[in-house]
Amino acid sequence: MNTKQLISLEELVFLLNSTNNTAYAKELLSIAYNELTEKELEIIVSTVSHSLLTRNLITYDQHKEEIDIQPDLKQWLNIINNPSTVLLLQKINIENTTTTTGNIYFSDKTIIGYQSLNGITHQLQKINNEQLYVESKTLLQLTIKEDHLQNKKYGSISTDLINNIEKLITLPSQESIKILTAHDFDIKSAEEFIQDLKTTKNIYSVIKLETKDNKEITSDNGFFIIETKGKQWLFSQDEQNDGTLSLTNLNDILFEQKINQLLNNR
Incomplete structure (x- = not known):
C-alpha cells in the first residue's frame, strides 16, 4: 500500500467504525450530515464499501461474512484509535478567518499523519522519523522564512x-x-x-x-x-x-x- 492515502469522509467513518472507534465515526458523520434515515445510511454504507473494495483497501470474506481492512491501513487506524502520543497542529489565518488542523499520531514504532484537506477529503500518511519535521511544517502549511537567524x-x-x-x-x-x-x-x-x-x-x-x-x-x-x-x-x-x-x-x-x-x- 502507498505511504499516503486519500479517502472520503464517508470512507473514513466506515473504517473507524470497523475498527471499533464508533464515537469518533459518529462525530465525523454528524459534521457532514443531519439525522440520517436507515435507508440513507444503507446507501452510504453500500457506496463506501464498494469504493473501498474497488481500491483494495478492504476485502470481503464470503464464508465468514466479514470485512477485512487492508493490513497496513488497519495498523494505521489502530494507531489513530490508540496512540501513545498525539501532536495537534493548527494554523489560524487571521486575514481569511480560516483554521487548518492536522494530527500526528505516534506508536512505539510507527508515525501516522492525518489531515482533513477540505472537510470532504481526508489524508492519512505514514511518516518516518527523518520526515517528521518536514511533514509537521507541511501539515501546518508553514514555511520558515529566516532559517539563518540566530536565536535572540x-x-x-x-x-x-x-x-x-x-x-x-x-x-x-x-x-x-x-x-x-x-x-x-x-x-x-x-x-x-x-x-x-x-x-x-x-x-x-x-x-x-x-x-x-x-x-x-x-x-x-x-x-x-x-x-x-x-x-x-x-x-x-x-x-x-x-x-x-x-x-x-x-x-x-x-x-x-x-x-x-x-x-x-x-
Missing part, C-alpha cells in the same frame, strides 16, 4: 497573556509596550514586537495531547508561532517551566528542537 530572546510572556494575545494587538501601542516591559522586555524589543504584532497574518500552534489514567486528555505542553508581514515569532516554554513562554525569532533549528522537546517523554 526578546523576553518572556505569561501563558495568560498569550491566551489573550488579541489584547496586545488591539490596545494602544504604548499600553501594550507597558505590559511587555512588565514581562522583562526592554523598551526597544517591546516596541519592535508590538509594531510587528499589529500586522499578524497567521497563528500556528503545536500542542502535545496526553491522556491521563482517568482518560482525561490534557494539553499543557506546546509552542506557538505568530507570523506577521515582517517576521515569524516563536513562543515556547522556558526551561524552568514556570508558566511563562519565551519569545524568540523562529528558525528551522529551533522548530526541530521544540518538536523534539515535546516528544522526549513519549
Whole structure:
C-alpha cells in the first residue's frame, strides 16, 4: 500500500467504525450530515464499501461474512484509535478567518499523519522519523522564512497573556509596550514586537495531547508561532517551566528542537 492515502469522509467513518472507534465515526458523520434515515445510511454504507473494495483497501470474506481492512491501513487506524502520543497542529489565518488542523499520531514504532484537506477529503500518511519535521511544517502549511537567524530572546510572556494575545494587538501601542516591559522586555524589543504584532497574518500552534489514567486528555505542553508581514515569532516554554513562554525569532533549528522537546517523554 502507498505511504499516503486519500479517502472520503464517508470512507473514513466506515473504517473507524470497523475498527471499533464508533464515537469518533459518529462525530465525523454528524459534521457532514443531519439525522440520517436507515435507508440513507444503507446507501452510504453500500457506496463506501464498494469504493473501498474497488481500491483494495478492504476485502470481503464470503464464508465468514466479514470485512477485512487492508493490513497496513488497519495498523494505521489502530494507531489513530490508540496512540501513545498525539501532536495537534493548527494554523489560524487571521486575514481569511480560516483554521487548518492536522494530527500526528505516534506508536512505539510507527508515525501516522492525518489531515482533513477540505472537510470532504481526508489524508492519512505514514511518516518516518527523518520526515517528521518536514511533514509537521507541511501539515501546518508553514514555511520558515529566516532559517539563518540566530536565536535572540526578546523576553518572556505569561501563558495568560498569550491566551489573550488579541489584547496586545488591539490596545494602544504604548499600553501594550507597558505590559511587555512588565514581562522583562526592554523598551526597544517591546516596541519592535508590538509594531510587528499589529500586522499578524497567521497563528500556528503545536500542542502535545496526553491522556491521563482517568482518560482525561490534557494539553499543557506546546509552542506557538505568530507570523506577521515582517517576521515569524516563536513562543515556547522556558526551561524552568514556570508558566511563562519565551519569545524568540523562529528558525528551522529551533522548530526541530521544540518538536523534539515535546516528544522526549513519549
